[in-house]
Amino acid sequence: MMRVCVKLQVRPELLEEYRERHAPVWPEMLAEIAAAGRRNYSLFLAPDGELIGYYETDDDDAAQAYLAASPIAARWEAEMARFFVGLDGRPDQAAPTLPEVFHLEDQLPTSGLQNESSAS
Structure with a gap:
């Protein structure tokens, strides 16, 4: 399983939109994300428009290809x-990833410490 984090910048004037x-996101888009093999997908949006996305997948290349x-x-x-600043291409394909x-x-x-933390 891979954990993937992406970072984008949302235009400040478009944050509320x-x-x-x-x-919600379109139901058919939710279905495509799941069919691509992405799980535990979250987006986090800071007040300044910094957007951090996180998801887990077994094969990110295959998930990217499916969505493409x-x-x-x-x-x-x-x-x-x-909505995005400084992005060349589709957001789902061009978003830079952050190394874990x-x-x-x-x-x-x-x-x-594992035994101590699981005993808590």
Whole structure:
């Protein structure tokens, strides 16, 4: 399983509309995200427009390819593109990813603390 984090910048003047467009997302787009193999997907939006996305997947290349070929995702991303600053291409395909530098569950087994934390 891969954990993927992306970072984008939403145009400050469009923050409220961006929030509204995600409450709720089109049901057919939700189905495409799930069919692509993305799970535990969240978006976090800061007051200044910084957007952080997180999801888990077994194969991010396959998920990206699935969504790139999806007419539903293409329509959604075409509508979403205007919200972002400095992005060249579809948001779902061009969003820069952030490298993971720490994950608690990866380090607990070798820390000697796992037994203590699971006893709490």
